[in-house]
Amino acid sequence: MREDNDRQGLVLAHHGQTSLVESDSGDIIRCATRKNLPRTVCGDQVRWQATNPREGIITSVLERRTTLVRPDDRNTRNTRDHVIAANIDQVVVVIASKPSFEHGMLDRYLAAAELISAAPVIVLNKADMLDPESRARLELRLAVYREIGYPLLFTSALSKHSLVDLHQQLKGHTSILVGQSGVGKSSLAQILLPEATIRTGSLSQVTGLGRHTTTVAMLYHLPDGGNLIDSPGVRDFTLGEVEAPKLATGFREFAPYIGHCRFHNCRHLSEPGCAVQDAVRAGAISQQRLENYQALVGSLSSSSFR
Secondary structure (H helix, E strand, O other): OOOOOOEEEEEEEEEOOEEEEEEOOOOEEEEEEOOOOOOOOEOOEEEEEEEEOOEEEEEEEOOOOOEEEEOOOOOOOOOOOEEEEEOOOEEEEEEEOOOEOOHHHHHHHHHHHHHOOOEEEEEEEOHHHOOHHHHHHHHHHHHHHHHOOOOEEEOOOOOHHHHHHHHHHHOOOEEEEEOOOOOOHHHHHHHHOOOHHHHHHHHHHHHOOHHHHHOOOEEEEOOOOOEEEEOOOOOOOOOOOOOHHHHHOOOHHHOOOOOOOOOOOOOOOOOOOOHHHHHHHOOOOOHHHHHHHHHHHHHOOOOOOO
16 A cells, blocks of 8 residues: 555665665665565566665565566476566567577577567677678578568677667667677677766665676666666576467467467467468468477476576
8 A cells, every 4th residue: 555655766776685776856775675575676666765865665566567587597396487677678689690699599589578578679789790791691591580570780889870770779668688698798788878887886885785786687777768777697588487379479470370270279380270380381481480489399398488
């Protein structure tokens, strides 16, 4: 129940028992969380009460629209995956020519983003390393994603001009960069967030979080509008248990055909009368995308989808 002296705030970061909450007036408050409330995460919208000019207590956590989850590396039936950020509406998947990307990996990220109702964006970074012929080959490899409606941007940390479209894509969204090691996520983040180092240092002094501010997910406001969550440790994310029918909805071009198969519980593998497989044969869906979906179905376990 809302109390009269409650104020609304945005969780910028969380570590241990402490959340950094940005107030509606832009102040940053170090907050504890009232007992019996869920653990807050970066991106949470909360209500809080001041206990002194720089500290407060979180009294409620508002409903999350989306959650970003870190896989539990122990992969046991009794452990839970950890929510590390909330209310993300855009996932920027960063790939590069070196290290070379695989379509299966890219499709996993795209499907995971779709399934948390976050818009996926593909960024081919290190474009400065491509000669015209190499770029043309990559454009051809990635053409299927443009055809099904995914934004595809070519960027380079060495060229501010190449980042104009990315700045525009991030504007008005709460986004996070994901991708395998070595693709240049950190370099992009440093350019997109020119005040991040200064702000992290000042936050550590004000809040006492110290070095931990560089290792936890933290939300920054972009200069042109929108938010970017910087989380150096996030290379992958998971969705917990995912059944094949739900996974199929993570492949957006399947949508017109789902529900039109001969069998209502069709998994789009080798069942007769499968509308998705018929669409592949008709050229309406990429054979490679179907194969990557089928590989993901085969990799599903009882504990998580990674």
